[in-house]
Amino acid sequence: MEHARHVLRVLFALVVILGVFIVGRSFAVPESYGFRGPYRYSNLQEQMDRSKPLHGGTVSCTGCHEDKVDTQEGPGHKSVNCEVCHGPLGKHANADKKIADALVDKSFHVCERCHQEIVGRPKDFPQVNLQDHVADVDEKLEGAVCLECHDAHSPRP
Amino acid sequence: MLEDSTEIESRPSQRREFLTAAAVVVGGSVVMTLNRARAAAEAKGGGDKKAKADTAKEDKGGKEDKGNKEEAKAAASANEPYDPTQHRWAYLIDTTKCIGCGSCVRACKAENDVPHDFFRTWVERYAIGGEQSHVDSPEGGMNGFGQIHVPFAPTKAFFVPKMCNHCTATPCVQVCPVGASYRTPDGVILVDQDRCIGCGYCVQACPYGSRYLNEKTGTADKCTWCYHRITKGLKPACVEACPTGTRQFGDMKVENDPVRLAIEKERVQVMQQHLLTEPNCYYLGLDKEVR
Numbered sequence: 001m002e003h004a005r006h007v008l009r010v011l012f013a014l015v016v017i018l019g020v021f022i023v024g025r026s027f028a029v030p031e032s033y034g035f036r037g038p039y040r041y042s043n044l045q046e047q048m049d050r051s052k053p054l055h056g057g058t059v060s061c062t063g064c065h066e067d068k069v070d071t072q073e074g075p076g077h078k079s080v081n082c083e084v085c086h087g088p089l090g091k092h093a094n095a096d097k098k099i100a101d102a103l104v105d106k107s108f109h110v111c112e113r114c115h116q117e118i119v120g121r122p123k124d125f126p127q128v129n130l131q132d133h134v135a136d137v138d139e140k141l142e143g144a145v146c147l148e149c150h151d152a153h154s155p156r157p
Numbered sequence: 158m159l160e161d162s163t164e165i166e167s168r169p170s171q172r173r174e175f176l177t178a179a180a181v182v183v184g185g186s187v188v189m190t191l192n193r194a195r196a197a198a199e200a201k202g203g204g205d206k207k208a209k210a211d212t213a214k215e216d217k218g219g220k221e222d223k224g225n226k227e228e229a230k231a232a233a234s235a236n237e238p239y240d241p242t243q244h245r246w247a248y249l250i251d252t253t254k255c256i257g258c259g260s261c262v263r264a265c266k267a268e269n270d271v272p273h274d275f276f277r278t279w280v281e282r283y284a285i286g287g288e289q290s291h292v293d294s295p296e297g298g299m300n301g302f303g304q305i306h307v308p309f310a311p312t313k314a315f316f317v318p319k320m321c322n323h324c325t326a327t328p329c330v331q332v333c334p335v336g337a338s339y340r341t342p343d344g345v346i347l348v349d350q351d352r353c354i355g356c357g358y359c360v361q362a363c364p365y366g367s368r369y370l371n372e373k374t375g376t377a378d379k380c381t382w383c384y385h386r387i388t389k390g391l392k393p394a395c396v397e398a399c400p401t402g403t404r405q406f407g408d409m410k411v412e413n414d415p416v417r418l419a420i421e422k423e424r425v426q427v428m429q430q431h432l433l434t435e436p437n438c439y440y441l442g443l444d445k446e447v448r
Contacts, residue, residue: 012179015180016179019184020183022190023186023187026190026194036342037340038339039337039349039352040349040351043339043347043351043352044241044341044347047347047384047385048384048389049385051385052385053268053385053386053389054268054394055264055267055268055397055398057391057392079400079402080400081397081399081400083397083398084258084260084264084398088264088267088268112301113259113260113300114258114301116301118257118302118304120257120282120283120302120315120316121316122253122254122255122256125401
């Protein structure tokens with residue numbers, strides 16, 4: 001068996017390399033890897049905790065502004081989230097305390113974004129050519145002209 | 158000669174000792190490592206549950222800034238740790254209702270701190286007239302859309318909101334060289350920011366163009382269906398913001414979920430069906446021209 005000595009040396013070297021690999025891998029591979037698939041499972045929790053939710057939805061506004069929410073009469077803006085016009089909850093309040101004024105933009109631009117008549121909007125959606133619409137009541141399209149006739153929360157005149 | 162033979166005889170025994178010692182060291186460390194791995198796997202089964210319970214308690218503390226109703230609802234769901242295997246999320250977009258106001262794009266930008274000029278969700282407008290078509294998406298539709306200027310009279314025009322489709326057979330997870338991109342048990346495609354090397358292969362692989370490389374972190378980024386919200390019983394920010402009910406989010410594992418019912422009963426489409434990516438964003442009213 002002296003002729004096998006060179007083979008045994010190579011086999012031994014391979015076993016050493018394999019051993020080093022197994023030991024090294026146990027340090028390098030994250031613990032939660034492979035739990036449910038070829039990824040680091042603990043990342044799921046990290047993604048859940050990544051940031052605090054910024055938007056609260058209309059229900060989050062009723063905590064302090066129930067009266068304003070109640071003024072909305074359907075069908076128009078009643079189904080619209082307050083944050084669409086007034087910005088996200090997280091920029092206005094934190095832990096039941098106000099941290100900054102909510103966005104209140106009274107200019108026609110806010111209304112224009114949804115209600116200007118443009119190509120692409122569904123035909124049954126309330127939209128008007130704003131220039132013609134204000135001209136009908138002898139007004140110019142500037143500033144808070146929409147609010148002269150429409151209540152932003154119950155817009156049907 | 159006699160001295161030579163004694164030296165020659167001691168060499169095999171020296172070698173034998175060395176080999177035995179080496180085999181013991183290597184074998185011992187391998188066994189030790191395997192033992193450690195087995196112990197860690199056993200501990201993880203119980204440890205994961207504990208980690209989730211701890212996070213649930215933290216969640217409850219952070220809920221106080223919401224209204225009373227939301228607080229009660231969220232507290233109820235925060236008491237149980239979130240189990241991803243109990244949910245299978247799906248998204249429904251009704252393009253017949255979209256008015257192109259861009260509230261969803263603005264909400265997503267704010268909620269997820271999306272870098273300027275990049276979008277996790279965006280809205281496109283299609284104007285089609287006979288053989289000709291025109292697509293525009295000014296700033297992703299973030300500030301709404303303006304008038305259209307095309308050299309033809311469109312016979313049909315509509316808006317199509319787009320985002321990551323969180324496909325079941327997704328190419329982006331397949332091509333990731335480091336396994337940073339993965340599919341969670343509840344069907345959301347996420348990117349592990351610690352493992353991502355920013356090679357951009359997934360950005361190229363996505364047929365829907367929903368990924369981008371975040372310049373600040375140097376990693377790939379995309380819509381996560383607001384994972385930090387849906388795991389707390391909330392809806393994604395875009396769904397929350399949509400004023401017309403175009404965007405809907407639901408759980409396929411809940412029997413009377415409106416999204417599940419819509420997918421089961423209505424005629425829904427998916428984008429780029431021929432690529433067999435099995436998207437989980439379903440569309441109603443999708444035109445053949447939409448790419």
